[in-house]
Amino acid sequence: MASVGGNLMQRTRCAYFYDTTTPCNKRSPGTGCSALDGLNRNHAILGTSKSCIATNPSDMSVALAALGALVHIAGRTGQRTIALTDFHRLPDDKPHLDTNLGSGEIITAIELPPQSLARNYSYLKIRDRLSYAFALVSVAAALELEGNAIVDARLALGGVAHKPWRSLEAEAALRGQAATPDHFGHAADLLLQGATARAHNGFKIALARRAVVRTLMQAMRATPQSQADKKIA
Numbered sequence: 001m002a003s004v005g006g007n008l009m010q011r012t013r014c015a016y017f018y019d020t021t022t023p024c025n026k027r028s029p030g031t032g033c034s035a036l037d038g039l040n041r042n043h044a045i046l047g048t049s050k051s052c053i054a055t056n057p058s059d060m061s062v063a064l065a066a067l068g069a070l071v072h073i074a075g076r077t078g079q080r081t082i083a084l085t086d087f088h089r090l091p092d093d094k095p096h097l098d099t100n101l102g103s104g105e106i107i108t109a110i111e112l113p114p115q116s117l118a119r120n121y122s123y124l125k126i127r128d129r130l131s132y133a134f135a136l137v138s139v140a141a142a143l144e145l146e147g148n149a150i151v152d153a154r155l156a157l158g159g160v161a162h163k164p165w166r167s168l169e170a171e172a173a174l175r176g177q178a179a180t181p182d183h184f185g186h187a188a189d190l191l192l193q194g195a196t197a198r199a200h201n202g203f204k205i206a207l208a209r210r211a212v213v214r215t216l217m218q219a220m221r222a223t224p225q226s227q228a229d230k231k232i233a
């Protein structure tokens with residue numbers, strides 16, 4: 001049986017990380033990154049560094065980031081609480097560190113603050129196969145609506161960075177707007193600001209934009225996501 005702590009702590013699915021015959025800064029700091037000029041179709045488009053372009057594979061983290069989850073931590077020196085969005089790290093020059101969990105610390109609980117987002121939400125995961133595959137791009141979206149007006153919005157991307165990717169600017173741009181594809185597209189552009197591609201993963205930028213708009217439309221309509229709808233058209 002898997003655990004929430006284990007899901008948050010799972011490591012990247014970058015193939016080079018597991019191939020001990022190839023350089024990998026995450027596995028062996030200072031050896032180089034084989035993915036930079038290698039097979040990088042599944043790799044990150046946001047928050048990358050010259051040391052590592054790996055993505056975080058967790059789906060649950062993406063939804064928890066959108067919902068403003070808090071991570072409770074205990075260690076030798078006591079207890080502390082950090083936002084889930086501050087739990088995972090960007091690679092910078094230390095990609096061997098996936099999280100800000102200190103030595104000797106464990107996750108003891110995840111707290112979800114009360115929200116008014118229980119009606120209009122959706123999670124869309126785009127992958128190469130319909131099962132047994134990690135996200136190429138995933139989106140967690142939630143809206144609080146009054147009629148067609150957006151009172152509050154939450155938006156996070158998975159499969160695109162070393163951590164769940166949430167932009168407060170993109171969410172702020174939605175507040176007070178009508179729930180329309182144009183406004184959703186603008187929020188997607190803000191969320192994807194600064195996205196850069198390597199040789200094989202450029203498709204993710206356009207895919208992520210479309211996925212954000214589609215997930216927000218699903219959230220707006222409060223429609224469930226069926227497996228059949230997940231195919232790439």
Ligand SMILES: Cc1cc2nc3c(=O)[nH]c(=O)nc-3n(C[C@H](O)[C@H](O)[C@H](O)COP(=O)(O)OP(=O)(O)OC[C@H]3O[C@@H](n4cnc5c(N)ncnc54)[C@H](O)[C@@H]3O)c2cc1C
Nearest residue numbers: 001002003005006007009010057058059060106107133134
């Ligand atoms: C075939 C396959 C497909 C998968 N597909 C997906 C997928 O699509 N999406 C997705 O999100 N995940 C996916 N997973 C990942 C899977 O969900 C995680 O591996 C699982 O959630 C890990 O949970 P666990 O409790 O078994 O962790 P473990 O394997 O027991 O632990 C993982 C790591 O976390 C550490 N750890 C565990 N609990 C804590 C804690 N409380 N505090 C600090 N450290 C802790 C452990 O020491 C270990 O280093 C897949 C896994 C497999 C094998």
Ligand code: SF4
Nearest residue numbers: 014024033052053054
């Ligand atoms: S992307 Fe990160 S995990 Fe993958 S080879 Fe490069 S350093 Fe290693």
